[in-house]
Amino acid sequence: MAEVIHPEDVLEQIEVGDLLRRALELKKAGFRFSQAHAVYVAKESKYELSYSFSDYSTYQLHSLRVVIDLDTVVPSITEIIPAAVFYENEMKELFGVKIEMISTDLDNKLYRIAVEAPFGPKKEEA
Amino acid sequence: MGKRSVIPYGPQHPVLPEPVHIDLVVEDERVIEAIPSIGFIHRGLESLVEKRDFNQMTYVAERTCGICSFQHGMGYCEAVEHIMGVEVPDRAKFLRTLWAETSRMHSHLLWLGLLADGFGFENLFYQCWRVREKVLDIQEMTAGGRLIFSVNKIGGVLKDIPQDQLNFILKTMDEVEAELAVIKDTFFEDYSVKARLKGVGVLTAEQINALGAVGPFARASGVNVDMRKLGYAAYPHIDFEPITSTDGDCYARCYVRMMEVFQSIDIIRQVIAKMPAETDLAVAVKGNPNGEYFMRVEQPRGEAFYYVKGNGTPNLERMRIRTPTFANVPGLCEMLKNTELADIGLLILTIDPCISCTER
Numbered sequence: 001m002a003e004v005i006h007p008e009d010v011l012e013q014i015e016v017g018d019l020l021r022r023a024l025e026l027k028k029a030g031f032r033f034s035q036a037h038a039v040y041v042a043k044e045s046k047y048e049l050s051y052s053f054s055d056y057s058t059y060q061l062h063s064l065r066v067v068i069d070l071d072t073v074v075p076s077i078t079e080i081i082p083a084a085v086f087y088e089n090e091m092k093e094l095f096g097v098k099i100e101m102i103s104t105d106l107d108n109k110l111y112r113i114a115v116e117a118p119f120g121p122k123k124e125e126a
Numbered sequence: 127m128g129k130r131s132v133i134p135y136g137p138q139h140p141v142l143p144e145p146v147h148i149d150l151v152v153e154d155e156r157v158i159e160a161i162p163s164i165g166f167i168h169r170g171l172e173s174l175v176e177k178r179d180f181n182q183m184t185y186v187a188e189r190t191c192g193i194c195s196f197q198h199g200m201g202y203c204e205a206v207e208h209i210m211g212v213e214v215p216d217r218a219k220f221l222r223t224l225w226a227e228t229s230r231m232h233s234h235l236l237w238l239g240l241l242a243d244g245f246g247f248e249n250l251f252y253q254c255w256r257v258r259e260k261v262l263d264i265q266e267m268t269a270g271g272r273l274i275f276s277v278n279k280i281g282g283v284l285k286d287i288p289q290d291q292l293n294f295i296l297k298t299m300d301e302v303e304a305e306l307a308v309i310k311d312t313f314f315e316d317y318s319v320k321a322r323l324k325g326v327g328v329l330t331a332e333q334i335n336a337l338g339a340v341g342p343f344a345r346a347s348g349v350n351v352d353m354r355k356l357g358y359a360a361y362p363h364i365d366f367e368p369i370t371s372t373d374g375d376c377y378a379r380c381y382v383r384m385m386e387v388f389q390s391i392d393i394i395r396q397v398i399a400k401m402p403a404e405t406d407l408a409v410a411v412k413g414n415p416n417g418e419y420f421m422r423v424e425q426p427r428g429e430a431f432y433y434v435k436g437n438g439t440p441n442l443e444r445m446r447i448r449t450p451t452f453a454n455v456p457g458l459c460e461m462l463k464n465t466e467l468a469d470i471g472l473l474i475l476t477i478d479p480c481i482s483c484t485e486r
Binding site: 007009032033034035037039041043050052056059061063081082083085086104106109110111112113118119 | 161163164165166168170172173335336337338349350351353355356420422429431433435437443444446448452453455456485
């Protein structure tokens with residue numbers, strides 16, 4: 001039988017103001033950035049952002065969860081995690097999440113789509 | 127300082143299997159910076175959760191990619207099964223593992239052929255793809271499709287593999303192993319192959335970790351990580367260790383993928399030897415998913431990430447796939463810096479880019 005690793009994954013709910021601090025703390029603790037994504041929660045008219053970090057020695061996944069209003073401005077983590085650049089551009093372009101100071105802001109041209117924020121609130125909801 | 131200019135590379139280029147555009151800032155023949163852009167084939171598959179129920183999304187997930195299709199379906203199903211607390215029958219887990227490994231084999235063989243073509247060794251390219259055909263034949267025989275299988279379902283699999291077909295697979299594995307041994311020698315010993323791959327596009331483990339790169343691209347730089355160790359499907363019953371190299375160059379990436387093909391042959395043999403005799407292939411799944419799960423699967427190109435969020439209705443609130451190539455693009459851009467213009471095609475190939483996956 002092979003050795004199987006069963007890490008306990010962590011989902012940590014944080015305020016948007018704590019995002020940069022926690023991202024930096026996880027980076028310093030040896031976690032590497034895995035992915036980030038957005039969810040548009042239509043029922044509550046909010047965005048749910050997840051930033052996932054992995055510890056490759058234990059395979060533990062530590063995700064930071066930020067729930068924000070549609071017009072909340074989120075600071076970019078690209079200054080701390082350069083690899084987040086495409087993830088943040090994706091959240092901005094597909095969902096309409098307001099992210100400021102992305103290191104390379106592609107100005108909604110990552111996927112070159114004609115529709116504005118197709119995964120985000122529909123025009124009449126926004 | 128030499129003269130600086132910008133050379134647009136792609137989206138259509140003989141060495142690019144799929145469309146990606148890179149602006150290369152060059153000084154004479156040396157690349158100073160690489161600025162990528164994608165977006166030529168974005169399909170918006172994830173948004174189909176609004177129109178397709180969570181069972182139908184299995185087939186949507188499979189169509190994320192034409193190469194690692196099976197594993198996308200499997201990763202998505204495992205995520206939903208975790209949310210719904212479904213325990214898949216053991217035989218289904220072993221069958222998933224078998225198809226996952228044939229997928230890895232044909233994907234790596236496809237890449238090895240493309241790499242050989244990239245450095246101008248056409249005969250080696252033909253040999254790799256000739257061997258790959260045998261793996262595709264197995265997939266067609268067992269699943270009915272050469273690339274898109276549609277055998278996954280929430281709760282198990284739709285098709286069994288009878289014993290006579292398992293015997294045929296074992297026989298084919300022996301043939302593939304023998305033929306690959308010859309191809310492997312050419313890849314690892316030939317002077318011209320070494321001259322094109324050794325010491326080119328080196329990334330250290332520190333750079334790989336900082337840039338979030340995954341899969342064989344990361345393992346070739348000594349980052350010992352393989353999501354199969356998380357024990358999904360039947361991997362807890364399989365003996366294997368991730369294949370790594372510490373050189374971090376194109377040759378190391380070639381070495382890791384080549385050796386992973388041999389490792390897949392070994393895993394397939396173990397799967398067949400340990401295949402449970404039970405007849406159940408799936409369990410009935412009742413209700414709708416309500417909750418969320420982060421699932422990680424080791425695709426041929428590396429760690430793929432599936433986030434599924436259900437809200438108790440047949441339509442999911444979110445299905446997100448982060449493909450390995452999406453994670454490897456920052457590493458690619460770093461690797462392209464300070465390299466010769468003539469090596470760019472080869473360097474792009476060595477991350478095994480899958481742009482259709484990436485754009486979803």
